[in-house]
Amino acid sequence: MLTLSLDTALAAATAVVAKDGVVLAVRCEPMARGHQEAIATLTRDAMTEAGAAFQDLDRIGVTVGPGSFTGLRVGIAFAKGVALAWNTPLVGIGSLKALAASVSGERVLATIDAGRGQAYLQTPGGPPEQLPLADALAAASVSHAGIIVGSGAPLLAEALPSAVIDARAFADPVALARLTADAPTPGGPPQPLYLRAPDAKTLAERGVTR
Amino acid sequence: MADRFTVLGIETSCDETAAAVVRLEGERVEVLSNVVASQIAAHVPYGGVVPEVAARAHVELIDGVIGRALADSGLDYDGLDGIAATAGPGLIGGVMVGLSAAKGLALARGLPLVAVNHLEGHALSVRLGEAPAPYPFLLLLVSGGHCQLLSVEGVGRAVRLGSTIDDAAGEAFDKIAAALGLDYPGGPALERLAEGGDPTRFSLPRALLDRKDCDFSFSGLKTAAARTADTSVHTEADRRDLAAAVQGAIARQLSERSARAMGRYVEMQGGAGRLFAVAGGVAANRTVRARLEETASAHGFAFTAPPLKYCTDNAAMIALAGAERLRAGMTDGLAAPARPRWPLDEAAARDAPIHKPGRKGAKA
Numbered sequence: 001m002l003t004l005s006l007d008t009a010l011a012a013a014t015a016v017v018a019k020d021g022v023v024l025a026v027r028c029e030p031m032a033r034g035h036q037e038a039i040a041t042l043t044r045d046a047m048t049e050a051g052a053a054f055q056d057l058d059r060i061g062v063t064v065g066p067g068s069f070t071g072l073r074v075g076i077a078f079a080k081g082v083a084l085a086w087n088t089p090l091v092g093i094g095s096l097k098a099l100a101a102s103v104s105g106e107r108v109l110a111t112i113d114a115g116r117g118q119a120y121l122q123t124p125g126g127p128p129e130q131l132p133l134a135d136a137l138a139a140a141s142v143s144h145a146g147i148i149v150g151s152g153a154p155l156l157a158e159a160l161p162s163a164v165i166d167a168r169a170f171a172d173p174v175a176l177a178r179l180t181a182d183a184p185t186p187g188g189p190p191q192p193l194y195l196r197a198p199d200a201k202t203l204a205e206r207g208v209t210r
Numbered sequence: 211m212a213d214r215f216t217v218l219g220i221e222t223s224c225d226e227t228a229a230a231v232v233r234l235e236g237e238r239v240e241v242l243s244n245v246v247a248s249q250i251a252a253h254v255p256y257g258g259v260v261p262e263v264a265a266r267a268h269v270e271l272i273d274g275v276i277g278r279a280l281a282d283s284g285l286d287y288d289g290l291d292g293i294a295a296t297a298g299p300g301l302i303g304g305v306m307v308g309l310s311a312a313k314g315l316a317l318a319r320g321l322p323l324v325a326v327n328h329l330e331g332h333a334l335s336v337r338l339g340e341a342p343a344p345y346p347f348l349l350l351l352v353s354g355g356h357c358q359l360l361s362v363e364g365v366g367r368a369v370r371l372g373s374t375i376d377d378a379a380g381e382a383f384d385k386i387a388a389a390l391g392l393d394y395p396g397g398p399a400l401e402r403l404a405e406g407g408d409p410t411r412f413s414l415p416r417a418l419l420d421r422k423d424c425d426f427s428f429s430g431l432k433t434a435a436a437r438t439a440d441t442s443v444h445t446e447a448d449r450r451d452l453a454a455a456v457q458g459a460i461a462r463q464l465s466e467r468s469a470r471a472m473g474r475y476v477e478m479q480g481g482a483g484r485l486f487a488v489a490g491g492v493a494a495n496r497t498v499r500a501r502l503e504e505t506a507s508a509h510g511f512a513f514t515a516p517p518l519k520y521c522t523d524n525a526a527m528i529a530l531a532g533a534e535r536l537r538a539g540m541t542d543g544l545a546a547p548a549r550p551r552w553p554l555d556e557a558a559a560r561d562a563p564i565h566k567p568g569r570k571g572a573k574a
Binding site: 036037038039040041043044054069070072073074075076077078079080081082083084085086189191192194198199200201202203204208 | 255256257260262263265266268269270272273276277287303306307308309310311312313314315316317318319543544545546547548
């Protein structure tokens with residue numbers, strides 16, 4: 001299976017080409033912003049280095065979040081464009097799942113600093129969620145995780161004094177390729193997993209009556 | 211084949227997710243498909259366009275809209291010569307969605323990418339009608355986000371004669387409509403309310419009377435109308451009269467500045483191309499349109515406006531701008547930035563963009 005994996009959800013823009021479990025080419029640039037400008041060129045370069053043609057791709061994987069809203073949309077929109085071009089199946093990858101898959105070991109807790117006193121986290125076997133820091137600490141302390149991975153790891157370290165802390169800011173490209181190949185066949189096009197409502201109030205919430 | 215350019219255009223800069231396929235052959239323009247998925251319903255609860263809500267809708271809709279535009283055109287990607295997308299100005303979260311999808315398609319199909327200025331799309335929309343407007347022409351672009359007068363001499367060649375110094379005319383329509391208790395989008399609702407109203411009963415301020423340029427200002431009008439709505443509007447007849455006064459005041463200002471721009475334009479063009487084109491959603495307002503037709507006629511200009519479906523935001527105009535640029539050999543790299551602000555005058559110099567992330571500059 002020839003796959004292309006894309007990730008612009010967190011602090012890097014990444015394109016990975018893999019075939020049957022072997023990574024053929026990786027382009028991964030750490031960045032806080034500029035994913036939109038970077039991802040197409042990185043993808044082109046990875047495909048070229050892999051000697052792969054877009055029409056030969058069996059599957060495209062893209063991270064759906066949680067993460068930077070803009071980053072999620074850039075990655076998903078770009079992936080949708082690539083997938084439309086040759087009608088290639090497109091699968092979504094959770095970014096917390098991708099972080100967890102980036103480290104080896106059992107019972108991994110993945111977490112991303114969501115700002116505003118919040119953390120995105122996924123405990124072993126649990127769903128991705130957004131929690132206030134206090135709740136996140138409580139969830140971490142009962143998770144029995146041996147490893148905490150992601151930008152939020154230092155925030156939750158006190159809840160699990162014996163856990164290994166891996167504060168990486170983005171997922172490992174090899175893990176992205178593996179999750180793309182292992183993903184179940186999609187039911188429909190992937191959509192962003194924001195875990196947070198738009199920062200806007202409706203007229204009713206603002207008390208405006210018409 | 212050498213003079214035939216078939217382009218898929220994508221537009222996501224405000225609250226319409228749109229895709230279209232347009233073919234340019236010589237001076238013949240053919241719209242092969244034109245799909246617009248409006249998000250108005252998603253924004254109604256907020257009383258206006260919320261950028262984050264718009265961006266969320268764009269990314270959900272984008273693949274379906276592109277797929278439909280291609281299916282409606284009867285073509286496969288093999289039948290395309292290029293992919294064009296709005297790269298600004300507009301709501302940046304939405305712009306990035308359309309531009310990113312365009313990059314994915316262009317890269318995977320080996321097609322050239324054209325990053326189109328949304329304002330240039332509107333400027334060229336007058337070439338989407340039955341008889342495409344020939345260059346040059348004087349353009350009034352008047353919408354919810356923009357209000358400008360431009361001398362359009364060709365693709366990538368537009369000179370701005372005037373612009374709003376605060377709100378766009380359509381924005382004034384929408385905000386005053388909200389003050390009158392009308393639902394978003396308020397422009398069309400205000401037009402309906404104004405029917406049978408007395409436009410002379412309420413006097414509203416005239417802006418920038420001491421200036422001799424072609425710039426617009428609508429914020430004073432907006433404030434005055436909101437105040438009048440608060441203090442002097444009690445009955446349905448009051449509402450009608452105020453709506454009529456607002457509509458008249460906007461039409462008058464658009465007409466006055468257009469007349470001034472016609473004088474400038476005649477000087478610039480030496481009397482050639484006496485064509486006045488009006489594009490943008492506000493061009494759909496019948497009072498505004500009638501007033502502008504009179505103004506054109508009084509100054510010896512022919513009048514044209516695109517069909518209504520190409521007045522409001524659409525992707526056919528983006529596809530056409532893409533096709534015209536492609537024909538002129540103007541394409542963009544895969545690193546093309548999305549630009550929240552992008553004055554049209556700069557479009558000519560866009561091969562050497564000065565944009566850096568975080569740096570804004572003139573709005574449009």
